[in-house]
Amino acid sequence: MVCNCSHSAKQDESGAAKLPESESDSLILSDDPNHPANLICELCKNFYVNGWVTGTGGGVSIRDGDKVFIAPSGVQKERMLPENIFVMSLNSKKYLREPISLKPSSCTPLFLASYDLRGSGGCIHTHSQNAVMCTLLFDDVFEISHVEQIKAIPRITEAGYLNYNDKLVIPIIENTNFEQDLEDPLKEIIKKYPGTTAVLVRRHGIYVWGETVWKAKIYNEAIDYLLELAVKMKLHGIPTVK
Numbered sequence: 215m216v217c218n219c220s221h222s223a224k225q226d227e228s229g230a231a232k233l234p235e236s237e238s239d240s241l242i243l244s245d246d247p248n249h250p251a252n253l254i255c256e257l258c259k260n261f262y263v264n265g266w267v268t269g270t271g272g273g274v275s276i277r278d279g280d281k282v283f284i285a286p287s288g289v290q291k292e293r294m295l296p297e298n299i300f301v302m303s304l305n306s307k308k309y310l311r312e313p314i315s316l317k318p319s320s321c322t323p324l325f326l327a328s329y330d331l332r333g334s335g336g337c338i339h340t341h342s343q344n345a346v347m348c349t350l351l352f353d354d355v356f357e358i359s360h361v362e363q364i365k366a367i368p369r370i371t372e373a374g375y376l377n378y379n380d381k382l383v384i385p386i387i388e389n390t391n392f393e394q395d396l397e398d399p400l401k402e403i404i405k406k407y408p409g410t411t412a413v414l415v416r417r418h419g420i421y422v423w424g425e426t427v428w429k430a431k432i433y434n435e436a437i438d439y440l441l442e443l444a445v446k447m448k449l450h451g452i453p454t455v456k
């Protein structure tokens with residue numbers, strides 16, 4: 215039942231209760247630096263310095279149980295505040311918190327794909343030039359072997375991490391004019407490559423996910439290092455796979 219007092223919960227068409235923004239602030243305001251809303255802002259500031267989320271591109275999403283924390287769309291990602299963060303229920307796909315005058319990131323369906331298909335705890339999207347360059351230098355998949363940094367990448371289909379001399383393979387999908395149109399190709403490629411923790415998007419960037427956002431951060435850093443190295447190897451005519 216909805217009363218007329220100022221504390222009444224709004225309802226969407228399905229009748230699901232949605233807290234007014236002031237009440238839903240409790241979902242995103244915390245003194246804990248590890249609270250997802252604080253972490254998204256901190257990570258985006260750091261990623262901006264690397265050129266990974268400049269010009270409003272890229273972003274980070276974090277899942278905490280059923281709650282998915284999502285940045286707004288089209289904003290300077292390094293200047294976001296926790297109160298700008300959207301919160302969605304993964305199970306119902308209903309927003310528990312929607313900041314007024316903002317739209318959720320257009321990457322939301324892609325972040326959700328990593329939660330729904332892989333049970334990940336965090337997903338990072340960057341417009342890293344190393345990622346974009348590798349999508350121009352490789353065809354269907356990015357491949358590299360015999361580099362120490364490969365040992366930071368998980369096997370996914372079995373326990374443990376890749377060895378130095380294993381081949382890291384990251385699939386590449388084609389870009390689309392609208393981010394949401396990447397959803398189906400991303401889901402298909404995630405199913406086709408059950409061992410991957412990342413997908414490259416041609417002339418666009420990369421999506422990387424992990425069991426937690428910290429794992430996703432480590433994987434993203436290690437992968438970006440390998441992408442940058444691969445570009446340099448190609449420039450010198452060195453094959454990336456031995």
Ligand SMILES: CSC[C@@H](O)[C@@H](O)C(=O)COP(=O)(O)O
Pocket residue numbers: 269270271272273285286287288289318319320321339393
């Ligand atoms: C520079 S616009 C980039 C967007 O189209 C998209 O690719 C992106 O990475 C960020 O989308 P956003 O909706 O701002 O979160």
Ligand SMILES: [Zn+2]
Pocket residue numbers: 271272339340341418419
């Ligand atoms: Zn993007």
